[in-house]
Amino acid sequence: MKPTRKEKCGRHDASSHAFVMAGGKTPMLATILHVLAAGQAAAAPAPATNLQQLFDRANESAANGKCEDAVRDYASIEARPQGRKNALLTGAIDVRKGACLISLGRVEEGEAALRRGLPVLTAQGVEFTKDVRDGQMALGGVLMRRFDYAGAATAYREALQRSQGADRIKPLMQLGQTLSFDGDGAAVRYAAEARSIVFADPTMSKDSKAAVQTIYGRTLLNQGQLKEAYAELKEGLKNQGGLTNRVDISDIVTRSDLAIAAMLNGDKEGARRYLAYTGAGRMRDTPFSRAASMQPPLCGGATGLKPEDFAIVEFSLGEDGAISGVLPIYTTGGRNVAIAFAQAVSEWSWKPEDAKAVPPLFRFATRVELRCTRVGERPDLTAPLAEQFHAWLAGAGKREPAWSGMPDAAAIALIRPAVEQARASGDRLALIQALAALGDNRAAADKERTDALDEAMRSAAAAQAPVAASTYLTVKRTYADRDWGKRDRTGLRTLLSVPAVASDPLSAATLRLLVAVPGYRQSRPADAMALLESVTEASSLPAQHPLKVNALLQQATILADKGDLVAARARFDRTGLDEGQCALIGLKPAMRRSGVSSSDYPMEAQRMGFEGWGMTEFDIAADGRTIAPRVIAAYPPFVFNEAAAGVFRGARYESSYRPSGGLACTAEQASITFQLSGF
Known part of the structure; x- marks a missing residue:
């Protein structure tokens, strides 16, 4: 397989969410600028770059994809008094600059600009048709990436209403993708129209035809028209030149869709062959397997996902390990099911070194097969200590940080500056908060995590943190550089021997459980029963405290292994659990x-x-x-x-x-x- 980045009219052109702003001026806008420029010249000596030149240059930059230059020039126009006085000019700049801001990753600014400018230009009628159409396409892309498919469909329909001939292809394709999981057949109709336009135009390349056929075939798949989809995608592959050893993104996408179609049509051999010709699963050391965090969506609940539902989801992986461009490709359910799977993937993270190990071509469009999970992530044994740690910070006036709830790879971009800012300002508690988050961030390198926790421990000691908070940081540090299943009980016992720690009920109970619980190919210590007894009989913890429940379950297992089933039953009854439950936290069989x-x-x-x-x-x-x-x-x-x-x-x-x-x-x-x- 020899992946290349050859440029051709394909997914990037006809069916991607990317938006390229068209340059040029409408006659009405040109007149306005001429008047403003004349007034500027009369009021003061002509500047090196006048308003007209700035506007022309900004439009040209936007049209050529030089959005940094375009945004800078649009901002220069807005900063001039003449540029701020005319609502129409301001609206035009908002729409054109907004699209560029989105392409630069400044999505919130760009969306706000589009929402300001689009009503202004829409009110002008046909004069600004192209600007409104392109602005609605950009807005639709933002909404789709946010999983607001209803809003995206509205924006794409607005764009479609202002399109003629070949200009209809992009909004039609986007509507086909956005509505693909609805059962009303609209997606197929939109994609079919795009196909008709492309095939009726003799100037269209085979690659353009294949790009449209891929989306059309995908809509057919999701509507259950499996044979028709398979035939359409095969025809699209022919237009791309067949199964060759050199591929670009559009080839990968078509072949990946063909693999789905083949599998759904019972052609397993064909499915594997098409996948083989995408390059998927052919990367050294399988870097995709080393995700820092990866959790499928929960079954049931608000999503309504069922265990038998499955989906194929595509995403892009950045060099920083963050996920973007998440797109559900196929699912057995409707729109809500597709979105639930896609939203779950958007929360995944990789460490940057693992993300960089994936060739760029494959990072751009990776696909996974997903089903829902029947249980979410269970809190571990340190959860009560973590609650005490965060309660201490909150009580000292530290609010929930901005990175709370964000995927690790995205959160780390906020945590690192917060660490530096706290150091510079001397805010010790803010520093502890940020360092603890960095130490707990799975997208960070191992040494960065351990260094952060070492510094957090020193800072917590200097701040005279509560024992439970300090114990939490120390335990996190103990495990931060350990492989799964390997636990250093000696270090935990040493910590437990510290008088202040031993006298703190929560710290002592947590450490005793961590020492007593078995690990992978690691048996319980000889004094496990005594350690657990200290937890279950601790008067300082409520009867149904999660740590006590955990200890009681472990004791029941030890007693049952010794043949004392009566005592085992008594311990189990004290937990209050039904037989299908795990402990509330931290306990799963090794x-x-x-x-x-x-x-x-x-x-x-x-x-x-x-x-x-x-x-x-x-x-x-x-x-x-x-x-x-x-x-x-x-x-x-x-x-x-x-x-x-x-x-x-x-x-x-x-x-x-x-x-x-x-x-x-x-x-x-x-x-x-x-x-x-x-x-």
Whole structure:
């Protein structure tokens, strides 16, 4: 596979969300500028660049994609008194500058400018048709990226109403994509019209035809017209030159859609062949498997997602590890289902070094297969300490930071400046808050995280932080540079031996549980029962405190393993849990055997050179067996699903006591990476 970046009329042109501002002036606007420029010349000596020249230059820059230059010149016009006095000129600048601001990533500014300028130009009628059309296209792109598909469709329809001939292709294509998951057939009609226009114009290239056919085929897929979609996408592939070893983005997109169509039509061999010719799953060391955070959407609830629903979602991955351009490609549900899957992907993050390991061409358009999860992320054993830490900061006047709730890769861009600002101002508590966030950010490098937590610990000591807050930072530091499953109990015991820590109920209980709980291929310590007893009998914690519940469940398992089922049942009854629940926080059975072997690698994937990964969800029985594993996320789509589920059918976990011998835990998650070397 030899990916290239060759330029051709394809997805970037006819069907992308990108917006290129057209230059030039309408006659009415040219007259206004002429009058303003004349008045300027009469009032003062002519400047080196007059208003007319500035406007011309800004329009030319915008038309050529030089948006930084265009925005600077538009701002210069707005700063001049003559530029501020005329509402029509201001409206035109708002629309043209707004689109450029969006392309520069200044989305909020750009949207605000478009919303100011579009009503002004719309009121002028046909004179500003092109500006209004292009502005509505830019606005639609913003709304679609925000998952406001209803608003985006409205904007694209406004653009379509102002389009004739070939100018109708872009809004038609965008309407086809936006409405693709609605069941009323409108998306197919819009895409079909775009197809008719392209094929009726003898000047249109084959690549342009293929781009339209790809969107048309995608709308057919989502409307359940599987055979028709497969045929259309095959024809589009022919227009692109067939399955060659040199690809650009438009080739990858068409072939990826063909893989979906082939799979849905029962052609598994064809699906894998088309995927192979996209280059998906053919990157050294499978960098996509190393996401810092990746969680599918929850089943049920507001989304209405069902376990049987699945989707193919496309996204772009920046060098900073942040996600953008998330687009649902196919789903078995309607619009809300598609958006739910896409929104979940928009929260994912990678470390920058892992993101950069992905070739740029493939970072631009990556696809994953997704299903919903039956349970969200469970809080770990440090959650009560974390609550105390944040309560201390809040009580000292530190508000919830701006990065709260943001994906890690996006949040880190705010956290790092906050650290520097707090250092410069001498605000110790703000520094602790930002350093703790940096230490907890999974998109940060390991050394950056550990250095941040070291500094946070020193600052907390200097600020005489409460014991629970200091313990929280120390425990986070203990685990920050540890691999999953490897725990240093010696360091935790040393911390527990500090008198101030041992006398703090929450700190002591948390540390005792962390020492007592088993890890991957790591048995419980000999004094586990005594450690747990100290937690369950602590009068300073409420009877149903999550840490006590955790300790009681662990005790029940230890007693059951010794054959004392009566005592085990008594401990379990004290938890107040039903048999299908895990502890409220922190407790899940430790893996004893992964079940992985070289024979698990699918022969078809080996033959075609695919690497990838699968995230699997399953229940765990009381005896440690896995039940009903199902893949909830996979890359590349359709390749490793069965193999990933099969691996975890053979996995075994630590046994857990349940009175009826039923489930120990529901909806546990585990991932596996498939690599051709050393699997």
